[in-house]
Amino acid sequence: PYTELVTPPGGLRTLSLQINLLSSEGLPDEAFESLTQLQHIYVAHNKLSVVPQFLPRSLRVADLAANQMTEIFPLTFGEKPELRSVYLHNNQLSNAGLPPDAFLGSEAITTLSLSGNRLSYLPPSLPPSLERLHLQDNLISKVPRGALSRQTQLRELYLQHNRLTDSGLDNTTFSKLYSLEYLDLSHNQLAEVPTGLPQALAILHLGRNRIWRVEGARLQGARGLRYLLLQHNALGRTGLPPG
Secondary structure, three states: OOOOOOOOHHHOOEEEOOOOOOEOOOOOHHHHOOOOOOOEEEOOOOEOOEOOOOOOOOOOEEEOOOOOOOEOOHHHHOOOOOOOEEEOOOOOOOHHHOOOOOOOOOOOOOEEEOOOOOOOEOOOOOOOOOOEEEOOOOOOOEOOOOOOOOOOOOOEEEOOOOOOOHHHOOOOOOOOOOOOOEEEOOOOOOOEOOOOOOOOOOEEEOOOOOOOEOOHHHOOOOOOOOEEEOOOOOOOOOOOOOO
């Protein structure tokens, strides 16, 4: 005789449904109600048009990349104190589909990927705990004033392949990012080096913009800068003045 061990549904820790044909109609909101201990969910590469309204409070990693999502809800990723990583890249999210309280109550998120969407400006109310923020390959032309004022732990910020111009940034855009080490602004429409760069910045990627002059004063704050990438810009004879 033997005893068969069966894990109750509520004890499931990891659920992988990636690379399938799941639509939002095939994944109802109540699908995860009983999974009270779920920590990792992988639903990337499906056909979801909206994110489920409710995910378990126990969640740590949520990967919903490469779907067709246009909208998420406040309690999809909000009120998740254990949530660390959220992957939403390669969807169809606009700013209208990303509510201001999307991450309210989830103060432990360190990695957020929103690259490859349809965002036109940097979303407000991002988690203050972020260490890596991926926003490349969007339609971003502006970072609203104060949008990055609470992200003092952010170390990597990816904004390449957007539509940023000088008017879309100001001298406070990056000034509060005291931990920032890597900033990628390549493949945009900047004519000047941004002001207010943080002291901890080590790598600044400005390749493939429209920069015609590098003023020394704009780099003075970034005392830890080790790599300044300026390839494929419009620098002429006077582009790098003495000092």
